[in-house]
Amino acid sequence: MATAHSRTAARLMLSPAVILLLLWMIVPLGMTLYFSFLRYNLLMPGMETFVGFENYYYFINQPAFWSALSNTLILVLGVLCITVVGGILLALLLDQPFWGQGIVRVLVIAPFFVMPTVSALVWKNMFMNPVNGIFAHIAKSLGLQPFDFLSHAPLASIILIVAWQWLPFATLILLTALQSLDREQQEAAEMDGAGWMQRFVYLTVPHLTRSITVVILIQTIFLLSVFAEILVTTNGGPGTASTNLTYLVYAQSLLNYDVGGGSAGGIIAVILANIVAIFLMRMIGKNLEA
Amino acid sequence: MARKASNTRKAVVTIAAWSIGFLIFFPILWIIILGFKSEGDAIKTPLQVLFSDWTLQSYHDVQARSNYGRHFWNSVILSVGSTVIALAIAIPAAWSMAFVPGRRTKDLLMWMLSTKMMPAVGVLVPMYLLFRDFGLLDSRIGLVGVLTLINLPIVVWMLYTYFKEIPGEILEAARMDGASLKSEILYVLTPMAVPGIASTMLLNIILAWNEAFWTLQLTTSQAAPLTQFIASYSSPEGLFYAKLSAASTMAIAPILILGWFSQKQLVRGLTFGAVK
Structure with a gap:
C-alpha cells in the first residue's frame, strides 16, 4: 500500500522534468525536420513549398559543405590530440609531489572558466595580432617577420584557442583518475622489480583508459559545436577556411535567411553528433551498472 | 642520501609544474594587467607594458560607455535564474529516481542524457523563429527558459549521482521510527542532500554564465549577458586593448572565483558521474 502510494508520488515528481525534456526534444527538432523539406526563405514569407530532399541535395553539394565538414573534423581531432596528450603529460607531472600543488592546480584549471568570447578575443588581439600582439613583439625582437595567424592559419589558430580552453578539463579529469590509482599496487610492483616504464604501461595506462575515453567523447560533443570562438575571431573566413558545420548552418539560416537549407544542415549536424553520442552513452551506461 | 635525491626531484618537478x-x-594574467594600463601603453612590448604606469581609467571608461552594469545583471539573472528553475524541476525527479527506482529508471536517465547530445545548431532555426513569433527575441524570460532546458539533464544527473550515495538504510530506519514521507524528506534527506545540491548549483551557474551559443543568437542588447557584451568588442574602433581587458576581467572574475571552489564537482558533473 505504502509502496503503491510512493510509486505514484515518484511518478508525479518525475513527470515535470520528463515532459519538459520531451517537449524540448520533439518540438524544435520536429520543426527543423519539417523545415528541411521546404523551400523556405525568410525574405520571401508565404512562399513555402514542399521540395523533398532538395535542400539536403543543395546543402551537401555546395563546396562550402565539404570544407566545413573537413574543418569540423580537423578542429575536433586537432584539439583532441593536443588536449589528450598534453593532459596526460600534465596530469602525470601534477601528480608528483611538489611545493605549491594547490596553487598550480588552480592556475592550470583557470582557462576552463573563461567565457569563450573572452578567450577568443584575448587570443585574437593580445597574442595573435600581427602588429600589437605578443607573438608579433616576440618575432620582432628576434628579428623575424610577424606572422598574421588568423588570416594565414585561421583554423590552426582557432584550434590553439580552443585547445587552451579544454586542456584544463582533460588535465583535471586525468589527474582525478590518477589520484584514485592504487598506491599499494604500485609499490608492490616496484618491490617485484617493475621499472618506471613497466609500471606506467601495465598499471597506469590501463587505469587511465576509461577516463581518456570519457574525455575524448565528452570533448567531441562540445567541440562539434564550437561557435563563439569562430564568430568573434574569423567569422568563418578567409573564405570558408575556418567555417565549421555549426557556423555554416548559422550563416545559411540567419545570415542568408535560407531556413530550408539551414534546417537540412542542422539535421546533418544532429546525425553526426548522434554517431558520437551512441558511443558515449554506452560508456556511461556501463558505468551506471557498476 | 635517498632523502636528498627525492628533494632534488621535488625541486625539479616544482620548477617544471x-x-x-x-x-x-598567462593569458588571464595578461588581461588583468592590461586592464590597469592606459590605451597607449597597452599596445607596447610586454616589458614596456609591465613598467608603465598603472591606472583605473579603462574601468571608468567601460562603465561609462557601454552600460556594463546591465550586462552584468543580465548574466546574473540568466545564470542564477535558469539554475534555480532547473533545480526546482530536477530535485524531485532525481529524488524519485534515486530512492524509488523503477524498471525503466536507467533508460530514463540515459534518455535525458541523450537530449544533451543534440547539437544546438540542429534546433537553431525553429528556436529563432519561435522566439521571433512569440516576441521573445532579446528577452530574459525566453533565454532563461532555454538555458534551463539545456542544463536540465546535467542537473538531474548530478543530483542523481549525489542522492544515490545517501544510504537507503537511513530512510528505512527513519520509517521504522514512524517518520512520515514529509518528515523523512525534511529531516533526514535534506541535510544529507544539501552539499550535493550546492555543488550542482555552483557548476550550473558557471556553465550558464559562459554559455555562448544561445546567448549570442537570441539576444542583441536588452537581455544581452556578458558573453554578448564582450563579443561586441570584436569589431573595435580605435585603441581598445585596455578597455577590452578591463571588460574581460570584470566578465570572468566572478566565475573564476566560483570555479576554483568547484573543481571537484566539475569533474563529476561534466563526466555525468563516470569519473569521480
Missing part, C-alpha cells in the same frame, strides 16, 4: 602553470595562466 610552476613554469607550465604560469604559461597556461
